[in-house]
Amino acid sequence: MQGTAAVLREPNQPYSIEPIRFDPPRAGExxxxxxxxxxxxxxxxFASGAMGSPFPLILGHEGAGVVEKVGDGVTKVRPGQKVLLTFNSCGQCSQxxxxxPAYCHDFVxxxxxxxxxxxxxxxxxxxxxxxxRFFGQSSFASHAIAQERNVIxxxxxxxxxxxxxxxxxxQTGVGAVLRSLNAQAGSSLVILGGGAVGLSAVLGGKIADCASIxxxxxxxxRRQLALELGADHAIDPATGDAADQVRAILPHGANNIVDTSGNVGAIxxxxxxxxxxxxxxxVGVPGSLxxxxxxxxxPAITYGYTIKGIIEGDSDPENFLPQLIALHAAGKLPIEKFSTIYPFDQINEAIADSHSGKCVKAILELSA
Ligand SMILES: [Zn+2]
Ligand SMILES: [Zn+2]
Structure with missing residues (x-):
């Protein structure tokens, strides 16, 4: 199957759109x-090379498309069906x-x-x-080969x-609030970082009916966007000690905090x-591993703190993604308010805009 992909030849280099030959799907693919x-x-x-990935490499792990062909034994979807891709998991382990499945024994x-x-x-x-097969897909490409476990x-x-x-x-931002932290109605929620995951966490806080976000x-x-999406307050950390500013609003502190910044000082x-x-x-991955x-x-003992690592919002995509799709249809996940669509061949511009903060969530559109 002949197609194209945005290929990363070496770490931290621009992507180049190149012709790529994709295998036909094997059994289960x-x-x-x-x-x-x-x-x-x-x-x-991963593009930075910090994770030790092999190169040349095709990244991309938020793919959406149409099933073109299925391998032997696939019954979940059929050719012509629209699908959403997500992270992969084995389906066999105790997790x-x-x-x-976000903590599948074979996740890595x-x-x-x-x-x-x-x-x-x-x-x-x-x-x-x-x-x-990055995240079981590699979807910065005209085609991706996935498995039943990571297709919805x-x-x-x-x-x-x-x-x-x-x-x-x-699913990471909303899931962090609803699933990982199980935020309760009437509770307080602080979110560090207003990127796509942080803004999704704001929406999760609204869905959970948090009293103070x-x-x-x-x-x-991004502060303005957070307020438009339902945050009650937006704090600029440059204007003073962030904890003092939070305690001016919540004298007893916050029930839940979601870090999406990966900034160790802020955390x-x-x-x-x-x-x-x-x-x-x-949630946020720091610059240094x-x-x-x-x-x-x-204080951790005295006040009974919980520090929790979170991947993919503790999502079980088979159940959680349909819930998110229904929430979007009901107007409760207006993610298009922080998304910008770029043509696929502008992937390098889209990444530069993501780095600079010019866009929050960049989405590449591939021509049919
Ligand atoms: Zn991701
Ligand atoms: Zn597993």
Missing amino acids: ILVRIHAVGICHTDMV CHSGD GLNFACVRPDGSSCAHDDSGPVAA ALPDDADLNILAPLGCGV IMIEPQQA FASLNMLAPHGALGL DAVLPLPIV
């Missing part, structure tokens, strides 16, 4: 024609069996190894294999350009914002 794909921060982390291998489980690549150019069928009238980021960034974000435009400062029995959810959070142990 699904070949998807990609129509739209969101750009997520994790793409940039998967308990409805917790299935999502980050960028090869099939047998070590082969499903994408090739004239000089050999190209690493793909969409209604025929679904708008792929809008729904693409549900498969990672949106506070966004902490240095960029004015450390947020420990002073927690209410008794408060929980801090760590060796980043360490110093934890003041005595």
Whole structure:
């Protein structure tokens, strides 16, 4: 199957759109024609080479498209059906069996190894294999090969350009609030960072009926967006100690905090914002993989804090993505308010705009 992909030849270089040959789907695999794909921060982390990924490499893990062909044994979807792609999981381990596939025992291998489980690549150019299957997809491409576990069928009238980021960034932000932290109606919620995941967390806070939602974000435009999406307060950390500003609003502190910034200084400062029995959810990946959070142990004991690492919002995509699709249809997930659509061949501009803050969620649209 001849197609194209945005190939990263080396870490931190521009992507180049190149002809790529995709394998036909093997047993259990699904070949998807990609129509739209969101750009997520994790793409940039892997593009930096910091995760030790193989190169040349095809990234992209918020794909949405139409099933083109299915391998033997696939019954979940059929050719012509619109689908959303998400992270992959094995379906066999105790985590998967308990409805917790974001912590699948084989999560790293299935999502980050960028090869099939047998070590082969499903994408090739004239000089050999190209690493793909990032997050079980690699959707910065005309085609992606996924599996039943990481494909969700969409209604025929679904708008792929809008729904693409549900498969990672949106389910991470909304899921962090609703699933990982299980925020209760009437509780207070502080969110560090107003990117796509942080703004999705604001929407999660609204869905959970939190009484007080506070966004902490240095960029004015993003603070404004947070307020438009339902945050009650938006704090500029440059105008004074962020914990003091939160405690001026919530004297007893916040029940839940979601960090989407990955900024160790901001995360450390947020420990002073927690209410008794408060929980801090760590979502944002720091710039250094060796980043360490110093934890003041005595306050953590005295006030019963919980510090929780969160991947993919503890999502079980099979159940949670249909809920998010229904919430979007009901007007409760207006993610298009922070999305900007770019033609696929402007991927480098879209990434530059994501870095600079000119756009919040960039979505690449592939021509049919
Ligand atoms: Zn598993
Ligand atoms: Zn992501």
